[in-house]
Amino acid sequence: MTVVRAASPKLGIEHVVEGDIACLRFAGTIDEQFAGAAVGNSVQPDTGALVLDLGGVRKISSFGIREWVDFLTAARTRAREVILVECAPKVVDQLNMVANFAAGARVYSLYAPFRCDFCDSEHRVLLQADRDAETIKAMALPERPCPACKQAMYFDDDGATFFSYIAAQPRAELPPAVATFLGSRLDYALADGTRKLRADKVVDGRATYLRLSGDLDRAFPSTKLAEGLEGELFVDVAGIVKIDPAGAAEWRAFVQLVTPQIERLWLAGASAGFRDKLASAGDLGPRGQVLDGGGPAAQARYDALRAKATASRPSTAKVALAAIAASPHAPPPLAPAGAARRTPLWVPVSAALIALGLAGGGVALYELASKGGAASGPGLGAVDQRSATPRPAWASETASCAPTAGGLTCTAVSAPSARQDEAEDEAAEIAYDALAAALAVRIADKPWRAQVLPVFSATRDAKLAAFDRDPANTVARRDVREARHAVAQLVHTTGGASAPAVPTARYWERHTGADGARFVAYAQVVVPAADLTRLVDLYTGGETALGATAVKVFPGLGWRYPHVERGAVITALAPGPLQEIGLAEGYVVLAVNGRDVTDATTFAKLVTDEQAAAVAHGGTLRLKVAAGDGGPREFMRSYEAPTGPAVIPAAVAQPAHEVPTGGINVWDRYGGGTAPHK
């Protein structure tokens, strides 16, 4: 197996080979910079099946379509079969409109776009050609609950158009080898709902530890699991991936069965989805409680039991470790006889990277709390799958951000995760956060260091320290994960073309041990010297208006304000209207009179225009600002309309092409809404 990251700056391609099956995973934009024929010719001759994973394709230009067809044409000569999986809606559009876009390849799965108008969110639902054949044939998708708000979301496309290509395609039956590959490499077992539930049970005196992992579906053996339970029961559901209605009913039946038998049921490790669906007071019964709120004593008992479970042999007399298969037809033993000693869980320390010293310069180095490599991480088990062999040299347990040829190369590693995509996302977000931190080190601009850096550096340090103290604490873990996600998003939304749209390289490993399969992912982000310089300039370039100087919002602010997507940070404030209404250095201006501030330039333009208009005609200057630890605040000042003859400010009265505008809001250049012909 090999991993190659190539293509253009806007397109990443991951290359995975297993036997005579190869998979190319595309992420980003396919345009004229994609060298289609060259990539197609890089496919190994006599490849049995070439799987193209297109879930990450965001945009395709017209010239990109040509390059794509060239790519597939070349690839088709080297592979006996080409299969398209997880086609993004953008890819489906092209399949429908360009007859040879698939060039003879078969579409096995595609994402259908859904939209929720209630919470203004967009989602994708994966459809498989075999499993969802009837739905595809019907060319209609019913509304379904929005994952975010639970209101109804609708299929955001025209069914007759969207499904026109795949509905006409002969029903795709996957060769068994490809099906196995998809199941193991791309987690299609998960997509197909076939991840079987596993249960570990440890009994210690009157306390029982029950760990569930897999999909909670109708196969959940509620009666069998409930048998013999007594005393204090800890149910660890951190490994539950999907919950379907039948599984939820089985869970409730399980709780109902055990309630008369036990003294207390503690629910641990519940995801947000599990809490939403199955952790209400009614669902947990009169003796059930979420462990988070159970106090330190219960937490200590749980920790001890869990540690015992992971440290004990199956044959230990007092601790009975049983593996119970969810399916009566296929009981896979979780811990086979003679299994290796189970050591304490490998702590998910990659997210507990030591806080970066922002004041220093040079190499920004992270260290994992654990020195053990992922491949040998205690408790994780042996590596049984990986996206490349051998492991790329850059993928190590030491995450770092180091200078390379004047630029920066940042690498990161995820915590072990039950899902490959989650591990990969986390690794990428850590890498982007490392990039932001290293960038902060390199910014020497004094006003920036004095006003922008303090806004987030202390928060970052505090959140990382909290996580470092207790990596198992879900609140600390969530805070760090949320912040890193926000930082990564800000890198994308504010960094422009100089910020890599996707990691430059990825790699993952699957470890299978007594706790089941866990994925550890690695990501690398490379920023060339020129882009690094541009990024520093981008974030320090200030604009001054009404006495206030502002710079573009910096990605690191995601630690302090995870919900801020854009804005401008005040770095200097002289006496003037903005100081008078209460603005201060370090404040992040998000909007002016309801109009979003995207950067320093729009900030200067908006405050100038809006204040001039308010002075000329009367009105209010309103600034929406992120400051402190609460939500956004509004600062405002009202201006009385001038008496006597109206004075039209020059910026409005003059033909705008004579007025420097800074490139924004030049509507008045075109007549400000006046009719084209009078």
Next chain:
Amino acid sequence: MRAVVLERNPLVARKVVRLLASAGVSATAVDDPAQLALEGTELLFADAFDGELVADAVRNKTVRGVLWTAEPLRRALKFLETPGLDHVLARRDFESAPRGWELVMTARRLAAAAPASAAPLAAYLDWGHAALEIPVRGSADRDGAVTQIQDFVAGLHAPRRVAEMFGELAHELIMNAVYDAPVDALGRATHAHDRKADVVLAPAGQPRVTVASDGTRLALQVRDPFGRLARRHVVDGLARGLAGGELDASNGGAGLGLMLVHNAATAMFFDVAPARSTEVTALFELDLNLRELRTHARSLHLWGLA
């Protein structure tokens, strides 16, 4: 200026006559082609269902034709091969009139004898709209401009897919302005042979890229100072791109760029002053969700400037 409106739905006909009157055009409505009397008529309005009849009238008389349609644009494209029949206006369904502002603007511009300039951007949007003009000096500015345009759309709280779609649209139009439009003094294309090459345009050859919105409509306008886009490029290109056939660039472009423009816009305006300028304006209705956009008819306007 006198016009005849051929429309079978009397409510639609009445509204169109009213809109035309507001644009200074005196119109009469008929609901049966047999009633058409074109003497003294300068404009003929009808659904694309009657496109052949309108095209015949345009070819044989001194009238100019305007069509509207509630169906896919590709069905009306063949009529636009007829000079003098330069406009197809989208309407929601057969019980709806075309968009009022679009019909009035079309009538106003047709009433002008020989317009020397395109309509200002303000004509496409409500008063008070916001616009962002983005300098594009060459290929290196393209991706940054696309990002700015996506950010602008995202700033309107439009769905992410809409922002990405407009980014794609911008990419196409800028690529056209940077690579396909420029010619040298002898009229030879200077950059069209290699769309992967780095291109830096002289100041006089740089396009003007503007994105604007009034919150209801989103407009992207790209103007280049070359004026090379011919009517056949648009009509034939769209016909090829929307035909849904195999990618075939053997006859000078497969129409993919125009197809992407068509797919991202509810209305397209091409204002061409030969050898002076080409201005492409694409509009998107922000109140449409993408499902509605998919089935909504598209407008196409071909304006030749004096």
